[in-house]
Structure formats: C-alpha cells, structure tokens
Amino acid sequence: MPIRKLPKLHSDFSVDCVIFGYDGEELKVLLIERNEEPFAKWMAIPGNLAQDNEDIDQAAARVLHDLTGLENVFMEQLQAFGAPNRHPQGRVITVAYYAIIKSSVNGLHPLSSFATKAVWWPANQLPELAFDHQQIVQAALKRLKNRIRYVPIGFELLPEKFSLTELQEIYEVILDKPIDKRNFRKKILSYGFLTELNQKQTGVSHRAARLYKFNQKQYEELKQNGFYFVP
Amino acid sequence: MPIRKLPKLHSDFSVDCVIFGYDGEELKVLLIERNEEPFAKWMAIPGNLAQDNEDIDQAAARVLHDLTGLENVFMEQLQAFGAPNRHPQGRVITVAYYAIIKSSVNGLHPLSSFATKAVWWPANQLPELAFDHQQIVQAALKRLKNRIRYVPIGFELLPEKFSLTELQEIYEVILDKPIDKRNFRKKILSYGFLTELNQKQTGVSHRAARLYKFNQKQYEELKQNGFYFVP
DNA sequence: CTACCTTAGTGTAATCAATACACTAATCCC
DNA sequence: GGGATTAGTGTATTGATTACACTAAGGTAG
Numbered sequence: 395m396p397i398r399k400l401p402k403l404h405s406d407f408s409v410d411c412v413i414f415g416y417d418g419e420e421l422k423v424l425l426i427e428r429n430e431e432p433f434a435k436w437m438a439i440p441g442n443l444a445q446d447n448e449d450i451d452q453a454a455a456r457v458l459h460d461l462t463g464l465e466n467v468f469m470e471q472l473q474a475f476g477a478p479n480r481h482p483q484g485r486v487i488t489v490a491y492y493a494i495i496k497s498s499v500n501g502l503h504p505l506s507s508f509a510t511k512a513v514w515w516p517a518n519q520l521p522e523l524a525f526d527h528q529q530i531v532q533a534a535l536k537r538l539k540n541r542i543r544y545v546p547i548g549f550e551l552l553p554e555k556f557s558l559t560e561l562q563e564i565y566e567v568i569l570d571k572p573i574d575k576r577n578f579r580k581k582i583l584s585y586g587f588l589t590e591l592n593q594k595q596t597g598v599s600h601r602a603a604r605l606y607k608f609n610q611k612q613y614e615e616l617k618q619n620g621f622y623f624v625p
Numbered sequence: 626m627p628i629r630k631l632p633k634l635h636s637d638f639s640v641d642c643v644i645f646g647y648d649g650e651e652l653k654v655l656l657i658e659r660n661e662e663p664f665a666k667w668m669a670i671p672g673n674l675a676q677d678n679e680d681i682d683q684a685a686a687r688v689l690h691d692l693t694g695l696e697n698v699f700m701e702q703l704q705a706f707g708a709p710n711r712h713p714q715g716r717v718i719t720v721a722y723y724a725i726i727k728s729s730v731n732g733l734h735p736l737s738s739f740a741t742k743a744v745w746w747p748a749n750q751l752p753e754l755a756f757d758h759q760q761i762v763q764a765a766l767k768r769l770k771n772r773i774r775y776v777p778i779g780f781e782l783l784p785e786k787f788s789l790t791e792l793q794e795i796y797e798v799i800l801d802k803p804i805d806k807r808n809f810r811k812k813i814l815s816y817g818f819l820t821e822l823n824q825k826q827t828g829v830s831h832r833a834a835r836l837y838k839f840n841q842k843q844y845e846e847l848k849q850n851g852f853y854f855v856p
Numbered sequence: 857c858t859a860c861c862t863t864a865g866t867g868t869a870a871t872c873a874a875t876a877c878a879c880t881a882a883t884c885c886c
Numbered sequence: 887g888g889g890a891t892t893a894g895t896g897t898a899t900t901g902a903t904t905a906c907a908c909t910a911a912g913g914t915a916g
Binding site: 805807808812829830831832833 | 873874876882883884
C-alpha cells in the first residue's frame, strides 16, 4: 500500500520451494548446492527472484519446473519469511512454497543459474542450510504433517498405481507413527476416492498386492463435506 | 535468492492487516477509507509499506498499533498475495495478517498517513474494497473459522471476564451455526483453561451469569497434546 | 512338488467422543 | 407474588476410533 505520489513501484522478492519426495523408504527434500555468493557451496532449497510480470504462484511453479521438468504438481504457499537479516545483502523477503512430487529418483534436470547440483536429502537429517532455509524446511514439514491428515496428498508421492500398503507406509513415514493395517484400509477405502484396479504388483517374491489409483473426480465431489484421514 | 553479483538488494512490500472485532452481535472487520491515490475514497484494510529494518511480523504489529493503539494482540500471518496486477502502480506484493482484538468499539485512534477514517464493518456484508482486499478478507475469514476450532481465540474478542454464554455466542457467530449449550459448556470446561471467578454479571435484568477468565498458563501446559474445540 | 517364507487381506468387540434433548434455578421487573 | 428471561445442569443414543490375530496367496529353496 503505497504512500508515495504515483511513481512506478516495484518489489524484488524471492520464491523458495521445499520439494518433498519419497523413495519407498524415507521422506526426502530436494536441495541444491549454491555456486554463487552469498552462501556459495552451501546447500539450500531451490528458489529464485520473482519476475516482474509473474504471478507469485507461477514463480514457484517455474522454480520447480526449471529444476525437475515437472508440471501440474501439488504445490501450496507456506508463508512469507521476512526477518530483516535473513539475507546478508539487504532486505529480501521470500515467499516459501512446498511441493510434493512423485518418484523422487528419476530425471533431475538441474539447474537454475546459481546451483551446481541437486540432491535428495532425508528430511529428518538435513545439513546446515543457507539463509533461513532450515527454518523454512521445518515449517514445511510441520505443514505437511498437518495437511496429510485432511487432504489426500499421500498419493502425490506415489506412482499412479499403488498398493494400499505402499500408501500406508507414506502415512507412517510422514506422521512418524505406526498405523494399524485394518483400520487404515477401512478408513481410506470408506472415502470412496480410491479406484480398485484389476491389476496386481509384479516382481515381488510373495503374494502380490492389488493396485489402486486415486480418482480425482470422486474426490472433488466428496471434499465439499470436509473430512479427515488418518486420525 | 539473488542472482546478481553483490549489490545491495531491497524489497518494497506492504503488510496488510485484517482486524477482527466483535460487538456482542456480529463479527466486524476494521476498514479504513483511503485518502490517496490509487483507490482514493475507497475502503480498504489497513496496511503500509514495511520499513527496511523491520521484521515482517513487527511491521504488521505496527500497522495495528498505529491504528488502534493496541499491543500484544493475537496476530498471525495469513499469506502473501502477489498477483502481478494487484497494484496499479506496479509489482507490489503484500503479506497479509489477521488480528483479533477485544471490545471492538472504544478508542480507535486513527490514522496512518493515507487514511481519513476507520470504521467497523460487519464481516459478512463488506463494501467493495481497494486492490485485492476483498480476497484477503475472505481468506482471513476462512482461516479464522478454521483456527477457532483448534486454538482458543474466542477469548481474544471478549473482555477479560466473560460468561460462558458470551463465549458460546462468539463460536456461533464465527462458525455460523447454533451450538448446544450443554455440550458447549461440557467441552470447553473439560479443557481446564477457564478459571471460574467468584463474580457474576451485573446490570442484567435476569439471572446473572457466572464469569470466567481464560488462563493462559494452564493453556500452555495443555496445548502440547493438541486438541479441538467445538467440533 | 512340498515346505517355508513373506506379505496381502479380512471382521468384531470395546472404548471413547459427539450428539440430542428438557427441565429447574436465579434474578429482575411489574 | 407472578411472569419474564436467561443460567445452569445430566443422561441416553449414536457414531467413530481403537485394539487385536488369523487365513490366503504367491514365490523360493530344497
């Protein structure tokens, strides 16, 4: 809200993105190594200055796309971070986002201009990070743990077709507690947005699990009511 | 996250604040009338450009203080709004906050430099607002409705001493649904952060209600566990 | 081809939380 | 003293959450 006469106004601000992935074992966060000052050689979450004509959400999507090549990814604004000393070169606020992407492993196309490489890192043993990124990642983790209880984002971490056990493992990893198998299945199936496929796992040396997929349309119809997952 | 060499960086951005109050009848929002272009004569939520050395949360607290004289108020960051055309003079992002203040009526010390007057307005029949402030207020309302179910912010709208009926009415107004009196009392008292006072309402022409106050310390001890209010 | 290993898949009873519901008690006013 | 108004209280029903253990299927190794 300007108090000046009518000059052109302008904000430089950055958009940073906490990208979550899952490798079947652990929750991961995608970090880059900076190759520029300040914080050259430090690990950081990917980000960039927003361009002038760009919506703030678009800027975040672009950061993600530049790094991963992905589009149409689950992404949500976390919050703005604006401690006056968070950037050594002066006042730069950042708007943090978090994203959840499938199959954390394949196809990392680094890189934005100031990163040398991108690495998946276990979310609960992060290295020191540049700027206030430690704080941002912690906030994103907290948000993720909360959101997963209301919003079906477990699926976003899995391939299109998945077994209920795989899905349950994600909830267990993110919520960091064991979940009863029968109760989990009962509840998640009762919502009616999982479509049972006539397919089974392949290549496993034991009984193969039935595969399911997430049905976005059914979910949209149901979500009016508001409901919980995993209690 | 800068891609330039090492110049001084700088962000202009505004902080806007949705201030909620309650007059015993309706939920209100504090609006100002702008006296400067752009949007001169329009109603808007109070806000200002952040100063360079100021924490973002402090900037929001300052906006509130300048307008109301209040300090130590419940306040929370809502989110950043950054559509490229949200400000006619160019790119200005804003970080929106919402605040909840007691006794909506007394002691409005307007004003910041660009406002002529400040007015309480019913939250569910707002006038047209400047910039994207309509959208910001709607987001704040949504957040408030959600937060009040987890966090004891009903008290913030009431004087220090209040009756359970007064408290219940706030929940009814904000959640926009009737609540059963017995169930409400049972639940809210079961949390144990309300202290029963040896005082009653005065000046009412019927049975006087017992007064309670919110006990911050007891709440702090309890809130580890996480719990709900009004379901 | 049999035994074994591993994971998939399934139901019920017990507990806890949420809801629905109606009368008596206190105070003021006339 | 009677009427009006709001405060204050308990119980039974329902629905949701939890705890819990065995059989089924498929693959592998002998």
